[in-house]
Amino acid sequence: xxxxxxxxxxxxxxxxxxxxxxxxxxxxxxxxxxxxxxxxxxxxxxxxxxxxxxxxxxxxxxxxxxxxxxxxxxxxxxxxxxxxxxxxxxxxxxxxxxxxxxxxxxxxxxxxxxxxxxxxxxxxxxxxxxxxxxxxxxxxxxxxxxxxxxxxxxxxxxxxxxxxxxxxxxxxxxxxxxxxxxxxxxxxxxxxxxxxxxxxxxxxxxxxxxxxxxxxxxxxxxxxxxxxxxxxxxxxxxxxxxxxxxxxxxxxxxxxxxxxxxxxxxxxxxxxxxxxxxxxxxxxxxxxxxxxxxxxxxxxxxxxxxxxxxxxxxxxxxxxxxxxxxxxxxxxxxxxxxxxxxxxxxxxxxxxxxxxxxxxxxxxxxxxxxxxxxxxxxxxxxxxxxxxxxxxxxxxxxxxxxxxxxxxxxxxxxxxxxxxxxxxxxxxxxxxxxxxxxxxxxxxxxxxxxxxxxxxxxxxxxxxxxxxxxxxxxxxxxxxxxxxxxxxxxxxxxxxxxxxxxxxxxxxxxxxxxxxxxxxxxxxxxxxxxxxxxxxxxxxxxxxxxxxxxxxxxxxxxxxxxxxxxxxxxxxxxxxxxxxxxxxxxxxxxxxxxxxxxxxxxxxxxxxxxxxxxxxxxxxxxxxxxxxxxxxxxxxxxxxxxxxxxxxxxxxxxxxxxxxxxxxxxxxxxxxxxxxxxxxxxxxxxxxxxxxxxxxxxxxxxxxxxxxxxxxxxxxxxxxxxxxxxxxxxxxxxxxxxxxxxxxxxxxxxxxxxxxxxxxxxxxxxxxxxxxxxxxxxxxxxxx
Amino acid sequence: xxxxxxxxxxxxxxxxxxxxxxxxxxxxxxxxxxxxxxxxxxxxxxxxxxxxxxxxxxxxxxxxxxxxxxxxxxxxxxxxxxxxxxxxxxxxxxxxxxxxxxxxxxxxxxxxxxxxxxxxxxxxxxxxxxxxxxxxxxxxxxxxxxxxxxxxxxxxxxxxxxxxxxxxxxxxxx
Numbered sequence: 001x002x003x004x005x006x007x008x009x010x011x012x013x014x015x016x017x018x019x020x021x022x023x024x025x026x027x028x029x030x031x032x033x034x035x036x037x038x039x040x041x042x043x044x045x046x047x048x049x050x051x052x053x054x055x056x057x058x059x060x061x062x063x064x065x066x067x068x069x070x071x072x073x074x075x076x077x078x079x080x081x082x083x084x085x086x087x088x089x090x091x092x093x094x095x096x097x098x099x100x101x102x103x104x105x106x107x108x109x110x111x112x113x114x115x116x117x118x119x120x121x122x123x124x125x126x127x128x129x130x131x132x133x134x135x136x137x138x139x140x141x142x143x144x145x146x147x148x149x150x151x152x153x154x155x156x157x158x159x160x161x162x163x164x165x166x167x168x169x170x171x172x173x174x175x176x177x178x179x180x181x182x183x184x185x186x187x188x189x190x191x192x193x194x195x196x197x198x199x200x201x202x203x204x205x206x207x208x209x210x211x212x213x214x215x216x217x218x219x220x221x222x223x224x225x226x227x228x229x230x231x232x233x234x235x236x237x238x239x240x241x242x243x244x245x246x247x248x249x250x251x252x253x254x255x256x257x258x259x260x261x262x263x264x265x266x267x268x269x270x271x272x273x274x275x276x277x278x279x280x281x282x283x284x285x286x287x288x289x290x291x292x293x294x295x296x297x298x299x300x301x302x303x304x305x306x307x308x309x310x311x312x313x314x315x316x317x318x319x320x321x322x323x324x325x326x327x328x329x330x331x332x333x334x335x336x337x338x339x340x341x342x343x344x345x346x347x348x349x350x351x352x353x354x355x356x357x358x359x360x361x362x363x364x365x366x367x368x369x370x371x372x373x374x375x376x377x378x379x380x381x382x383x384x385x386x387x388x389x390x391x392x393x394x395x396x397x398x399x400x401x402x403x404x405x406x407x408x409x410x411x412x413x414x415x416x417x418x419x420x421x422x423x424x425x426x427x428x429x430x431x432x433x434x435x436x437x438x439x440x441x442x443x444x445x446x447x448x449x450x451x452x453x454x455x456x457x458x459x460x461x462x463x464x465x466x467x468x469x470x471x472x473x474x475x476x477x478x479x480x481x482x483x484x485x486x487x488x489x490x491x492x493x494x495x496x497x498x499x500x501x502x503x504x505x506x507x508x509x510x511x512x513x514x515x516x517x518x519x520x521x522x523x524x525x526x527x528x529x530x531x532x533x534x535x536x537x538x539x540x541x542x543x544x545x546x547x548x549x550x551x552x553x554x555x556x557x558x559x560x561x562x563x564x565x566x567x568x569x570x571x572x573x574x575x576x577x578x579x580x581x582x583x584x585x586x587x588x589x590x591x592x593x594x595x596x597x598x599x600x601x602x603x604x605x606x607x608x609x610x611x612x613x614x615x616x617x618x619x620x621x622x623x624x625x626x627x628x629x630x631x632x633x634x635x636x637x638x639x640x641x642x643x644x645x646x647x648x649x650x651x652x653x654x655x656x657x658x659x660x661x662x663x664x665x666x667x668x669x670x671x672x673x674x675x676x677x678x679x680x681x682x683x684x685x686x687x688x689x690x691x692x693x694x695x696x697x698x699x700x701x702x703x704x705x706x707x708x709x710x711x712x713x714x715x716x717x718x719x720x721x722x723x724x725x726x727x728x729x730x731x732x733x734x735x736x737x738x739x740x741x742x743x744x745x746x747x748x749x750x751x752x753x754x755x756x757x758x759x760x761x762x763x764x765x766x767x768x769x770x771x772x773x774x775x776x777x778x779x780x781x782x783x784x
Numbered sequence: 785x786x787x788x789x790x791x792x793x794x795x796x797x798x799x800x801x802x803x804x805x806x807x808x809x810x811x812x813x814x815x816x817x818x819x820x821x822x823x824x825x826x827x828x829x830x831x832x833x834x835x836x837x838x839x840x841x842x843x844x845x846x847x848x849x850x851x852x853x854x855x856x857x858x859x860x861x862x863x864x865x866x867x868x869x870x871x872x873x874x875x876x877x878x879x880x881x882x883x884x885x886x887x888x889x890x891x892x893x894x895x896x897x898x899x900x901x902x903x904x905x906x907x908x909x910x911x912x913x914x915x916x917x918x919x920x921x922x923x924x925x926x927x928x929x930x931x932x933x934x935x936x937x938x939x940x941x942x943x944x945x946x947x948x949x950x951x952x953x954x955x956x957x958x
Contacts, residue, residue, distance in 0.1 A: 081894030081937050221891055228896035229887040229903070230880055231817040231858040238816040289811055290803045367821050367829055367897045367936045418895035418937050451822040680891055684942055688894050691938025714826040714934060721932035722925040722940040 119198025263302025387416025636758025643743025689748025817858025
């Protein structure tokens with residue numbers, strides 16, 4: 001029977017429309033009306049939906065409840081190891097819908113034709129309200145309205161448990177409620193599908209009170225883990241298309257070289273291979289992977305490039321940043337914490353410190369180099385099969401590169417190695433190159449970067465430095481704190497293959513770039529020491545090193561990496577606060593507590609003090625040594641607020657003065673995220689982030705000469721191994737009264753560096769103000 | 785044509801002898817447990833067992849694998865365990881190796897890309913040492929092979945706990 005009657009009701013700003021007596025499958029369709037001010041990008045008129053996209057005004061875009069009571073959820077975010085979409089998101093939706101965790105049987109992530117909202121795979125929990133939570137909350141209200149009508153019981157007299165609504169002695173399951181009906185619920189959404197943030201569900205539907213939670217707070221396992229462990233996962237690396245060729249890229253000799261001539265392929269040795277040249281992009285394709293690899297090596301050896309020397313080199317890098325970079329074109333940013341008269345307080349203070357802190361360039365260094373399959377088809381459709389943190393942004397960028405519209409581009413997403421931020425702006429490196437090669441040969445092409453490509457041609461986390469001036473008063477409290485952060489632009493979202501091939505792509509970061517790709521250096525590390533009377537924090541930005549000098553506009557391309565900007569700002573601040581405690585003759589944890597107001601910050605410090613076995617005393621430790629074969633020991637602390645979560649970390653270290661080797665012996669974390677959704681997964685991710693943070697603090701520095709990155713493998717860019725891991729303790733502090741879910745995993749990376757550096761001072765009485773704390777820099781610090 | 789013995793079955797492969805075993809496994813035999821991580825034997829993402837020893841398939845030429853050598857990939861771990869325990873074929877189909885069980889129970893992987901090597905190394909270790917100490921586990925993952933087995937997500941502690949759990953499962957014989 002066709003639809004015959006329609007009625008609509010308002011559901012907290014959403015609209016539920018019911019058309020009755022449709023005998024097709026009953027699905028509660030939760031649709032979306034676009035009410036934001038920003039039109040959808042990529043030549044899609046406002047309010048309409050590009051082909052090959054889910055209509056955001058249709059139910060199935062976000063959440064489907066099936067007649068059998070099972071639920072499908074869809075999110076543009078996908079999994080990079082956080083597991084959130086397979087654990088936390090299911091728990092959140094189950095909670096808001098009042099269904100069991102197991103009822104959510106299908107989680108669809110990432111692929112641009114199967115998920116509605118776009119946005120980068122980061123900030124999974126952020127302000128505590130991911131899109132799906134609001135969608136679930138609207139849906140729940142709509143279901144209650146339906147149940148009230150069906151059961152003839154007022155909405156406020158209904159209760160729901162395990163997907164069954166009850167009231168007045170009657171009950172009905174969600175499945176039965178929607179059977180035989182066509183329902184649609186429109187909800188408000190704003191944003192831009194193909195930018196870094198994507199679409200955001202708007203409005204304020206009522207949410208379930210935290211006190212009634214039954215699903216959130218339990219450690220459900222991730223369904224993705226079983227698949228990966230049992231070799232059942234279909235990784236991006238496993239995708240094979242009919243007729244597909246394997247591709248390798250011959251990247252330029254330097255970060256500023258142009259092509260003189262591409263090497264001639266040895267057709268005797270490599271009869272099936274082809275060389276493709278598009279301006280400065282040189283690719284080799286072949287039917288088998290081994291032929292492609294060997295042919296690319298042969299062609300690379302005979303390809304001629306211009307020379308280029310436009311980088312300062314590692315030894316002169318900080319001098320270059322300090323003296324030669326343009327810090328005046330970009331507006332200086334000030335934080336909201338600014339107060340008092342810092343200059344006057346510093347001028348009159350008796351106990352003060354002036355110091356500069358340096359951070360290295362660091363690599364995201366995914367364990368698998370970037371790969372993608374491009375499939376440009378005869379009818380103009382473009383399919384990309386890959387693993388990417390922002391598939392919709394990639395879709396928009398590929399459309400721009402090819403001069404087509406987003407309805408012609410589909411990005412298919414599969415599991416892959418962690419990217420740690422590198423692809424959150426839509427690309428990790430291989431995607432556009434695969435598309436360009438596929439277009440050239442008319443077949444699907446799988447581009448796999450080799451390890452050297454991935455170290456030398458990927459983006460990196462930018463080097464930076466910060467100048468600090470601070471003073472403590474006679475009572476031992478922080479009297480003035482001034483910090484100036486200097487960092488080149490951090491978010492270069494250009495497609496590198498498009499840059500090399502001379503094709504359109506998003507602009508390089510500039511003063512007038514958009515909010516993401518700008519040279520502006522915002523203050524990202526929230527100020528916590530609220531008792532300090534005089535505070536000023538300034539962010540100074542500049543252009544990427546070598547980009548303007550490079551004839552191909554490449555140079556050192558930067559990209560956000562775990563805890564971006566805040567890592568670069570929290571390390572100098574927290575290390576300086578530990579030095580302020582020394583100046584005050586105070587214990588570093590007590591000094592922090594004495595300058596804080598926020599109870600949650602004090603809480604994590606007290607917890608980490610207790611749990612780590614911290615000995616309360618000023619630094620340095622009595623009996624410090626700066627020479628000798630025997631290790632000396634110390635401990636340091638750090639504190640941070642990120643994405644609604646308070647973090648404190650204590651590192652206990654041993655330093656061997658004669659070798660400059662630092663070993664972290666114990667690492668203790670206290671974490672207060674407010675509501676804890678999945679304790680096991682949060683703990684595992686804090687542990688992992690802590691290890692990556694220790695790796696960054698002790699080992700990681702991208703080394704450059706005047707032409708490019710000089711490392712090309714894991715021996716030259718070493719990361720932490722199992723032999724180097726400390727004892728690690730993680731204290732999770734549930735704080736349900738906060739009522740929000742703070743962010744979980746990435747912040748852990750940032751805590752180790754300032755805690756280890758403070759521990760180094762504690763052990764040796766010498767300040768170390770440079771990352772990484774590798775032996776050569778440690779020995780310099782000991783001699784200073 | 786080269787014949788190799790993979791996961792208990794003889795497989796015929798048409799690939800040049802200098803082809804790294806990794807590409808033969810992944811592209812010719814569609815055994816995609818081993819992953820390409822570096823191609824340089826520096827990370828362990830591509831590890832397989834050959835006659836019970838963890839080797840890097842990315843630098844092992846097809847022609848260097850003997851016809852009688854037994855290659856075990858991640859896909860072959862359940863069968864390897866089933867054979868060791870004398871389980872029936874039906875039981876073998878529905879089982880996982882204790883190492884895989886432990887990895888699920890401990891929720892070990894994050895991105896999981898390196899975990900093939902982590903599980904292969906665990907299997908090698910536990911077949912020669914049924915109850916390794918933390919120091920022995922660390923040594924297995926760092927100094928026993930051609931290079932350390934690397935994890936960028938930092939799951940090393942989880943891996944250590946998982947090896948110990950796998951040892952406990954194996955001791956119970958399930």
